[in-house]
Amino acid sequence: MKKFIFPGALCFILVFLNSCLTTLHPIFTEKDLVFDHRLAGSWKKTKDGLSVSYRPATTSDLEALSPTLQRNAGKFYMYEEKDEQGRMKKANFAFMVKLGKYYYLDYYPAGVKQTGPVDEFFAAHYIPMHSIYRIRFTTNNSFDIQQLDAGYLENLIRNKKIRIRHEVTEDGSYVITAPTEELQKYIVKYSDIPEAYSNDNSASYNKIN
Amino acid sequence: MNKKLFLAVSLTILTFLSSCLTSLNRLVTHSTVSTDNRIMGNWQFEDLQIKIESLPVSSFYKDLLASVKAKEEVKSVFDSKEDSLLYSNSYVADFVRNGYRYYMICSLVKLGNDLFANIEPVQARPVNKPTDNDGDDLFSTGTYITSNSIAKLVFKGNEIEFRFIDAEFVREQLKKGNLAIKYEKDDLFSTDLITASSVDLQHFLAKYGKDQKLYNKENTATLKKI
Numbered sequence: 001m002k003k004f005i006f007p008g009a010l011c012f013i014l015v016f017l018n019s020c021l022t023t024l025h026p027i028f029t030e031k032d033l034v035f036d037h038r039l040a041g042s043w044k045k046t047k048d049g050l051s052v053s054y055r056p057a058t059t060s061d062l063e064a065l066s067p068t069l070q071r072n073a074g075k076f077y078m079y080e081e082k083d084e085q086g087r088m089k090k091a092n093f094a095f096m097v098k099l100g101k102y103y104y105l106d107y108y109p110a111g112v113k114q115t116g117p118v119d120e121f122f123a124a125h126y127i128p129m130h131s132i133y134r135i136r137f138t139t140n141n142s143f144d145i146q147q148l149d150a151g152y153l154e155n156l157i158r159n160k161k162i163r164i165r166h167e168v169t170e171d172g173s174y175v176i177t178a179p180t181e182e183l184q185k186y187i188v189k190y191s192d193i194p195e196a197y198s199n200d201n202s203a204s205y206n207k208i209n
Numbered sequence: 210m211n212k213k214l215f216l217a218v219s220l221t222i223l224t225f226l227s228s229c230l231t232s233l234n235r236l237v238t239h240s241t242v243s244t245d246n247r248i249m250g251n252w253q254f255e256d257l258q259i260k261i262e263s264l265p266v267s268s269f270y271k272d273l274l275a276s277v278k279a280k281e282e283v284k285s286v287f288d289s290k291e292d293s294l295l296y297s298n299s300y301v302a303d304f305v306r307n308g309y310r311y312y313m314i315c316s317l318v319k320l321g322n323d324l325f326a327n328i329e330p331v332q333a334r335p336v337n338k339p340t341d342n343d344g345d346d347l348f349s350t351g352t353y354i355t356s357n358s359i360a361k362l363v364f365k366g367n368e369i370e371f372r373f374i375d376a377e378f379v380r381e382q383l384k385k386g387n388l389a390i391k392y393e394k395d396d397l398f399s400t401d402l403i404t405a406s407s408v409d410l411q412h413f414l415a416k417y418g419k420d421q422k423l424y425n426k427e428n429t430a431t432l433k434k435i
Contacts, residue, residue, distance in 0.1 A: 020352070022352050022354075024393055024395065024400065024402065025393075025395050026395070026397055026398065029397070030397070065398070065399075066396065066397055066398060066399050068396075068397055069397065069398075090351065091351070092351055107351070107352075108351070108398065109351020109352060109353060110351065111351075118307070118309075118333075119304075119306045119307070119309070119311050119333075121358075122311045122313065122330050122333060124229035124231065124358070125231055125313075125328075125329060125330040125355055125356050125357070125358060126330065126348050126353040126354075126355060126356075127231070127233075127353060127354050127355075127356050127400065127402055128351060128352070128353055128398070128400065129352045129353060129354055130352075131352050167233055167234075167404050169233060169234060170234060170235065170238065170291075170407065171292075175233060175354060175404075177393050177404060
């Protein structure tokens with residue numbers, strides 16, 4: 001039988017995950033949310049000059065979210081990345097939480113790119129995931145973020161060194177389905193292990209205004 | 210894109226997501242995939258024209274191969290023997306809405322005397338800008354995983370009914386403890402996802418697939434042959 005090959009350019013099953021730890025559930029509950037005024041404003045990534053902004057979420061940003069999250073407007077941010085023409089490249093909700101000694105950001109997708117309404121049926125097949133970063137303010141005008149590494153956690157699971165709820169899909173991808181409490185325990189336990197963070201997904205930012 | 214439109218798009222998606230229940234795993238695997246070429250052709254569904262072709266001979270697949278510039282790119286997780294078997298026996302459906310052409314893969318499985326379809330998204334490509342990278346831009350603003358929807362297929366003359374599983378009914382039964390199927394639910398973000406394995410999904414449908422309560426008119430898409 002002729003082999004049927006799919007080009008790698010369209011890896012359509014699982015997505016934009018790379019080595020980044022993403023989770024189905026958030027790393028916070030309503031009571032865990034913290035707001036740090038230092039984060040609000042525009043920032044430049046030192047590595048490539050990319051400009052990003054964080055601003056407190058407003059009521060109009062939150063219409064699609066649950067009433068619980070809507071009640072907490074003002075306790076989290078909208079993270080936006082725009083290209084040189086000012087067009088939106090990325091938009092995420094960013095939730096800050098303190099777990100153990102460190103602060104973390106939980107990013108959650110806030111929309112898709114399109115010039116008209118997206119097809120609802122198609123879009124319903126895309127499940128938004130939480131991307132988890134540790135954030136450390138180095139001064140009032142600069143901070144570093146480091147994403148948690150998916151490979152590290154997957155190795156722990158594979159080697160039976162941790163029990164954390166997850167699924168392994170038929171193509172071998174890991175999907176972390178642990179509830180918030182389990183995620184928080186994992187983050188605190190491994191917070192000082194450098195290998196638990198991804199070097200590829202760390203960045204420093206300086207404040208523009 | 211202007212901010213209001215961007216947020217309106219996000220609102221549409223998140224609102225619809227809350228009423229749709231999809232599965233992390235496919236219902237159909239390489240060892241259970243079945244074919245039924247009655248599904249192929251041009252179909253009308255409300256204001257949409259939908260073309261369904263066999264995947265290996267589809268214009269989608271031809272375009273895909275043509276867009277591959279380096280042989281190395283051909284290597285992927287999809288060139289495993291299992292994926293080869295699954296996709297060579299699958300179909301691709303495409304339709305245009307609001308300037309984007311959407312592609313979805315449809316794989317069939319026969320359970321008892323019933324035929325079920327597993328539908329998964331592949332690509333959304335701008336109609337007027339068919340460049341290599343535009344396809345995956347639509348969901349590049351955040352991190353997502355793709356999931357699968359499941360429908361029972363019923364052929365009626367020149368029509369096909371896609372009877373999608375009634376998400377509200379399943380949610381209600383799960384809440385009452387009347388159904389046992391692996392499932393994740395996050396109340397804070399109103400996200401839910403069936404996480405049962407393909408085998409468990411097949412067992413579930415073999416057991417409950419004939420129950421008419423699992424389907425309703427609102428969740429049935431009737432495609433008329435053009």
